[in-house]
Amino acid sequence: MAKAQTNPAHRPPRRPKSDVIVVGAGPAGSTAAAMLARRGVRVLLVDRESFPRPKACGDVVPLGCFVALREIGLTEIHFPHFRIGQVALQGEEGAERRFTLAPRPGLGTCVVPRSIFDEALFHHALACGAEYRRLNIRGPILHGSQVVGVAGTGVRGAVEEYGRVVIAADGATSAMARALCGADRRDHEWAVALRAYVNTDAQLDDAIELAFLDAVQPGYAWFFPVTNHRANVGIGMRSDFYRRQPHTLAELLTGYLGRPELAARIGRNAMEEPKAWPVPLFHFDKPRVFPGALLAGDAGGFVHPITAAGIYPAIITGLCAAQATLDALAAGDLSRAGLAAYDTHWRQALADEFRPAVTASRLSTAFPHLVAAALLHVQPAGPANPSLKIDAPFAGGKF
Ligand SMILES: Cc1cc2nc3c(=O)[nH]c(=O)nc-3n(C[C@H](O)[C@H](O)[C@H](O)COP(=O)(O)OP(=O)(O)OC[C@H]3O[C@@H](n4cnc5c(N)ncnc54)[C@H](O)[C@@H]3O)c2cc1C
Numbered sequence: 367m368a369k370a371q372t373n374p375a376h377r378p379p380r381r382p383k384s385d386v387i388v389v390g391a392g393p394a395g396s397t398a399a400a401m402l403a404r405r406g407v408r409v410l411l412v413d414r415e416s417f418p419r420p421k422a423c424g425d426v427v428p429l430g431c432f433v434a435l436r437e438i439g440l441t442e443i444h445f446p447h448f449r450i451g452q453v454a455l456q457g458e459e460g461a462e463r464r465f466t467l468a469p470r471p472g473l474g475t476c477v478v479p480r481s482i483f484d485e486a487l488f489h490h491a492l493a494c495g496a497e498y499r500r501l502n503i504r505g506p507i508l509h510g511s512q513v514v515g516v517a518g519t520g521v522r523g524a525v526e527e528y529g530r531v532v533i534a535a536d537g538a539t540s541a542m543a544r545a546l547c548g549a550d551r552r553d554h555e556w557a558v559a560l561r562a563y564v565n566t567d568a569q570l571d572d573a574i575e576l577a578f579l580d581a582v583q584p585g586y587a588w589f590f591p592v593t594n595h596r597a598n599v600g601i602g603m604r605s606d607f608y609r610r611q612p613h614t615l616a617e618l619l620t621g622y623l624g625r626p627e628l629a630a631r632i633g634r635n636a637m638e639e640p641k642a643w644p645v646p647l648f649h650f651d652k653p654r655v656f657p658g659a660l661l662a663g664d665a666g667g668f669v670h671p672i673t674a675a676g677i678y679p680a681i682i683t684g685l686c687a688a689q690a691t692l693d694a695l696a697a698g699d700l701s702r703a704g705l706a707a708y709d710t711h712w713r714q715a716l717a718d719e720f721r722p723a724v725t726a727s728r729l730s731t732a733f734p735h736l737v738a739a740a741l742l743h744v745q746p747a748g749p750a751n752p753s754l755k756i757d758a759p760f761a762g763g764k765f
């Protein structure tokens with residue numbers, strides 16, 4: 367267990383200051399912290415950043431997120447956002463399928479810079495009663511095999527914090543997950559993605575565009591409007607295929623934005639804030655429950671393996687982790703068995719959506735263009751309104 371601190375000689379404090387420590391205040395961590403604090407649990411929410419902070423993301427927040435956030439009392443969107451009405455799936459040779467997204471009254475899929483969205487969630491968690499400390503966490507503190515706290519660095523140096531349960535929501539590069547599970551080096555279970563922002567001369571409409579370019583399979587390039595004159599642009603590709611081709615993500619993105627239709631929209635405006643980040647694609651067999659600890663959001667590898675959408679699963683697993691923790695605290699059983707309901711909860715909420723995507727992702731290993739071909743050329747059997755189909759990966763729809 368790399369980086370975990372084990373101290374069998376000294377027992378953790380009998381009554382630690384916090385009932386629960388949540389590591390990471392992204393969508394998974396802030397959601398979990400808010401739900402626990404609303405139920406009267408003493409929550410310490412730690413993050414190595416102060417808020418607002420940037421996050422490399424396409425910034426598409428699906429409708430399902432806003433529905434799920436009602437569970438923690440966030441009932442209205444009070445921050446700037448750009449409402450999305452359509453999804454355009456594009457191929458190499460001008461092929462395009464367009465879908466209309468079905469909104470709910472007052473709610474819809476939005477593009478929101480993550481600095482804004484995450485800050486709103488973070489402040490909501492604090493308003494619900496969570497306490498925040500800025501700490502860079504190195505890993506868990508173990509008593510035997512039980513996680514009893516976290517060790518890290520604060521402004522004044524080394525810090526140890528103790529809690530009865532730790533929810534690790536420290537994202538794709540999670541130090542907690544590495545310490546508890548070991549490094550996950552299987553390239554086909556990761557993607558790499560680069561995002562940037564660009565202003566546009568042309569007025570943008572309410573469509574997000576996903577382009578399935580031959581050179582970027584399995585994966586896609588995107589153009590997502592953030593305002594009528596600014597877009598989040600990017601490119602993401604499965605890591606095993608990315609390593610086997612000759613171009614950098616920046617070169618691939620530049621090539622995409624050079625397509626005549628996009629070049630005309632962008633004019634002479636330059637790309638801003640380019641940032642690449644790893645994406646942990648979902649697979650079923652990753653361990654996510656430990657004695658005294660749970661992994662949520664990207665730290666638990668909860669990103670849709672085809673769309674790479676992870677905000678909705680992060681919020682859902684934050685809720686599921688909080689619920690399992692509440693039950694374990696009430697029962698006084700913080701062992702792995704006591705927290706095992708977490709696996710049941712997230713499976714109920716997400717497994718139906720993830721299962722076909724995992725299968726498609728596996729098939730992509732042999733047939734990398736399969737998903738693009740299916741999305742662009744195969745007519746869906748069933749409902750005439752295709753927005754129902756495309757809503758599923760983007761909006762979840764379970765809550
Ligand atoms: C380029 C790109 C584009 C994407 N586009 C989309 C999209 O459009 N829609 C979508 O749904 N998903 C998208 N995703 C996925 C999405 O960004 C993630 O799935 C989502 O952010 C997961 O939320 P989280 O709370 O688990 O982790 P994060 O949002 O990563 O939050 C983790 C938090 O933990 C903190 N942290 C990290 N390490 C430590 C440490 N050692 N100590 C203390 N704190 C720590 C970080 O500062 C951060 O605040 C994209 C991902 C990438 C890389």
